Amino acid sequence: MTTTEILSQRMPRIDALTGLRWYAAFFVFTFHMLVFAPLPPLASAFLGEGFYGVTFFFVLSGFVLTWSASAKVSQSTFYWRRFARVWPSHIVALLVAIPVFYSFDPNPAQTWVKPVSLGVLALSVVLLQGWSLNPTILFSGNPAAWTLTCEAFFYALHPYISRLLGRMRVRGSLIFMIVVVAIAFAFRALTASSPGEWFSLIPLPVTRVTEFALGMALAWAMRCGWRPRVPAWVGLTSIVAVLVALVLIPRYRAGGIPALLVTTFSNELITVACVLAILGVAVRSLSGRPSVFAHRFHVRLGELSFAFYLVHATIMYVFLSIFGSQPASWLNLLWFALLLALDIAVAAALHHFVQRPIEKRLRRWKDTRANRSALVSG
Template structure:
């Protein structure tokens, strides 16, 4: 890749913002006494950040692994799967163990523990809980998307092989159009207009389609990123995202008809940008929030449950200082879990992976 690091580093900050949108989505009902109704309504759409995550994942993994996986060599594929498991599973396992302790505490104290079905626990351990085997979200709810990401990782080598044939920008854009139209049709066929509907049945195809769209966007980026006009293309993508959002809202279109396109354009705009917004996302606190975003995403749901049990009254509302305390705790927990669980476990597991020849090993 010949792009300036700033362009892709901006995506790290974007991921951090997306993670915090999910956080506020989950705590929004405890903020109704603190924030005006229009803000609460905006936060109620925070689940759409997950769709951005799926596209970002496909985008980054294509740039990092796509060409090597396209050779379809067993050693390379095994190495890729090992590294993805090392990346996502250890923290998931630690957070899941914390939920098990919470469920046991609720059980022995006679409180409601219906949200923690022990019979489904094996599916959660192996990250298969959202592959169509369950009827409702349980345990650590945000981990449903990690489950579908695991499915995307397993299928990614096949996607890389299918995509090794060179395609021009026009063909890639047409392919993106078909993918997004297929996503809309899938939801419409089952009577759903929101991307957040029917997560246990539609969450998996939602992830796989948007992950694939992210790989197509990465291939477009490879065509455009070295062009002198790349910043102008990025600006055009950003303008297109704004226009798509305005049209979708103004015409009251189904969310599935315009939000994925808008998010895809945002992704391309940030990846191609070189201006102040990219610099803002690529450095400082926002970049750090992106670095620890996986910890934020996996830890916030359980932390808020415990926080409510001990520090929130029967009305479940957060005052300003309680909100500040929770957000501060989440920042601390995110940083510590990233530094003490994520990174050490990832390094340890990667060091244990089966040795391959230099020609087949993945370097990162």
Template structure:
């Protein structure tokens, strides 16, 4: 676990960027599966695609820790995160208003201030938490993680605390899950508490942080990425066939998240190791990296396109084959819309807003003061081009 790296790691981990596309596509597919009557086998396989959010949370903790720079100030960190997610988020919310009207849905205007500030997860009403753009709930969870990150990375710098933190995080997630299932109603325990509650999902983010710390100190995965990915198949199928189902006939999401979490850690570790060692893999293909760069936009925009298509086919009876063709076309259209959102809003707005905020902010206290001393100058890695999705 402490094997030193033989060479300086690269400045960018392209494989992690590519993996983001597959995670975002899994979320899009599960929403398509819920909206359209797809063939049975595809519906069953796609029904657990929401685990892509778990992958995002782990990857976010990994990337933010991997890219943490000695001397970074908390205010600068917060400004970069704000510039990263807020412009595209607000643009999609603005688009959502006419789309919701077109689809004949109700607009929850009272939730707008909370959605814009990404604080909607702290509102008890499910209608408010899902207002305007339901996938944005995960952004609200990420904002909570960002708020704690300067403190978490200080705690993580002491080596003797890391294994303890790993053990506590893992055991706490399992204990909370068991306690909630036993003592609370399924709609509470299997829904908000163990799915969209930021306090619970923080554990996934912390595990990603701990993995990044181990790799910054020289540990490398000894297994290939494909093997870790293939390992997901068996628990995935086992969940579909044997896991208990809720009142709607679905596998509880928290069970899927817990079962696949170790494999997601293994995939990220293997992909990062391959990039660090300079291996030429499929995940480093330029086309996949481009798609990965647009995965945040894909995650944000696809719900609006689903609403438009649902409104267009309302009242029509479609067979599973026709529904599958529409779903494939909508997935392709979502990728195209994501590209437009990325080049027209997300990327240019992030650059300008980040530049403006950086100039305006003074140099306050460092978020990781002492990090360089505790890690050793030779192990500090800066991956300025790696960007986390949430």
């Protein structure tokens, strides 16, 4: 088939990946909760790896956008739909976060509160904060939103990477993935061996684009008919195995080569594991076999995951400012349960009253203009 024919096919929705996305968001939530309510050391060490949920988001984003791509959607419409999907919820979450993370007279004891800076906040409004490695700017506005800078950059590149992949089929896509993985590992080795050099100052949107590109290539290979027999449990177990290795090897075998390798290449190892997990879950779903992640409960939570991600840190820091940091204890699981329930409730409100209705209106406005232009030109 030609590229146009492939893109003209309507691909089935893979609900299991939506459900799986929830667990990535939940893992990020547990990571941030440790600032407020830490658990005993080993449990905290494991949940402390929760920021790798973002890696899963980036890979999955590339996969989903390529899997659902259509020849009927113009580049301008693609960009507009991405804006409609992300920016309305982002700006509402930002407005809620500002009073939590900013003050005209910050309390030195609350290290997370920064002095008001309109210039820095303006960068957050237009999602440019992630181009700085300065933590004050990188985590400005809503601290969790630095990832949206990366996503915005990925969206900008998506049509162009798609054109490159469109010249390939299964074999080419797999070679593309191997090359991207090699580049990611090589870059990490370079920065680890020569810290402080100019390449260590490359902004995150650029250094993380390999994760998005891998998701894109995986989706394109599958759209071209690739269906390897990779059980879902293999990919999911690989993620757990890498996380366990990251916690236990440096803890009990510090100073050895294995500890050096897993700590140096942790993000790359997790990225490969995420690719395997997405592949396994997608293949299982497309074969018609049931998946626990496709259960309506998980899918519903997955649909809330973007809003949940945007608000969870803000709510947690509100509790931190009121109650202070808690001593490490298993009893803190009660705080986990309370804030999880509250985060889901707030995320549901943001999703239903902001994200969905505004996205629909913005998409309808663009589609109407496109149809009018088509009629005029016709």
